[in-house]
Amino acid sequence: MIFYRTISVILVLHCVALAGAEAQQTDSSTVADSLLLLQLQRSMQQAAAIPTIQQAPAAPRSTLSTNPDLSAIGDFRSSYVSVGKRKIDLYLNQLEFQVSSVVDPYARADFMFSYGKDLNTGELAPGLEIATLTSTSLPYQLQLALGKFKPAFGKINILHPHAFSFVDFPKLTENYFSPEGMFMEGASVSWLVPNPYDFFQELSLEIGRIESNASLVRGENGQLSYVGHLKNFFDLTQNSTLELGFSGANGPNQTGFSSKMGGVDLTYKWKPVQYNVLQSFTWQSELLFSNVRLDETTAAKTHGVYSLAEYQFAQRWFVGARYDYSQYPDDVGRRDVAGTVLFRFQPTEFQILALEYQYTDRNYDRNSQGVIFRIIFGIGTHAAHQY
Amino acid sequence: MMNKRATLFLFLPVVCLLLSSSALAQLKVVTTLTDLQSITSLIGGDKVDVFAIATGYQNPHFVDPKPSYILKLSRADVFVTVGLDLEIGWVPPLLNSARNSKIQKGGDGYVDASVNIPLLQVPTSASRGQGDIHVFGNPHYWLDPQNGKIIAKNIFDALVRVDPDRRSFYEANLKKFNETIDAKTREWTEKLRPYAGTKVIAYHNEWPYFEQRFGLQIVDFLEPKPGIPPTPSQLLKVINEMKRDHIKIIIISPYFTTESADMVARNAGGKVVTIATSVGANEKIKTYYDLFEYNISQLIEALR
Structure with a gap:
């Protein structure tokens, strides 16, 4: 009984104490409550002001994978040429397959296979154009590429036909190398040259075995070819740039002696x-000089040049013109002079239509004219x- | 003995100078867009030197990979990209030639600003027949200021990875940025609240994040498909839509010419409003905050 009384007293005292404390709190915390209320109101307003947008569940980035980039590029042509057996022709000139990917944190790899028209037989034949392993993390601004590649001689040679605005490469490329330029198996080292004027300057040195062409051949007995290029690039204004390049090449030629070449672009x-x-x-524009040793005492010194201009006058439309003059590396007496006009329509970057007219003056054969659609x-x- | 001491005294200031200069050295940051440049500057303050490759009035899909950018990237400590394939036409050739492992994908200095962004318009199937679509989702996510906070966090993480000693400095700036962007988002949302649900036409599909945040309703585009220039049939369709639904506004970015938009506006009785997609689109837009201030003021003026 005493126990229950004691408990009741404690409870009553506790209730009185709580009521007193509450009354005291009510008196002294009016301001604090107002502030709290204000804060709550504000936060409610804030919540209303930045609406939580119901996002659709984030779709997984499903295309992320370690698969390499794959692409295929077709080059279909239709042509009329005023000389030759097949004046009118329709043909698939080339099909290119490219596979590219990062190999690991230190390098990337690029492969390009072609299925192109053989110039001798007219039939399609497979070929390997590019197979390179390129470093991405060498120190001292160096980059190393190993494998098969297009050496950096001049401005045009590094391009593949589909990347060039005109349907055909300039005459100097065709006469001094091959219709698709020069290919090399070997090593390429390039270096971003530090300079006090802080413009882009890149020096490339390439060494290896050249795929035989009009000037250089795949050397026997371990003979190697060398190509060098110095690229200087200037931003003239925000809208205009200027690039000046110097090239050199040296290697064995068909006569067993050596050829030396120099170029400016x-x-x-x-x-x-x-x-x-x-x-x-x-x-x-590019200028190429060639010095081909034909025998112990004779050398053929020849040159070639082209100059082209291209103007884009609307989002999808381009016009261009090119002048070519080119001798042949082993024959001082032969030369081609050509004038070319180009119209190009590009619905998207994945489809490019071009119509080209070319007149060629030859001093060793009949002059010709031709129209090619590509x-x-x-x-x-x-x-x-x-x- | 004296010579050794003298040498020591001579070298000591040099060593101190070298140490202090390395401590004061700014991080070199290259960003693809000016918006990322602005956010990086707000987080990095005077501890970063930021260069943006594209200008604010340039179409970010089509930027020429000039060799001079390779030079900048070769010296960068941090590289910030929008990602989601927006810059696929020009960033890969630049990075491949940069000779800088720090900023390659997977490197400490590589920042894909799109990480953790709630993406919109992620296609369930992708074909180039649909035009210039982005397989990962619409990449113009920086046009929602609330996504700016996620971008800032991604940049902050990279700055801390590369320069952990200044963590507290970057952290304070990140906090300040988040608070400012929250306050301003409230302000901007309030300003546009009276116009919520207003139907508008856009030239290109680059506004879904802006549209979602501020309650506009983009009902059609002048491009028939993303990246395909306006065709007469598409323009006619849009004119009819504008007349039928009483749509008065066509929004366009600074890098599109206004001929087709003007023609549609003339025929449909609407008006063309050029708003900015990036910082630096005009002289008034100097920061990420200015980008929204400008766009919202332009829209309100047109909608009034």
């Missing part, structure tokens, strides 16, 4: 940054081309 580009898909202008079409993920 100059490229001016204008493209207004704000409307860069609507207008552009390019002027590009359509380039690509699918898959193709690495962007260099500037």
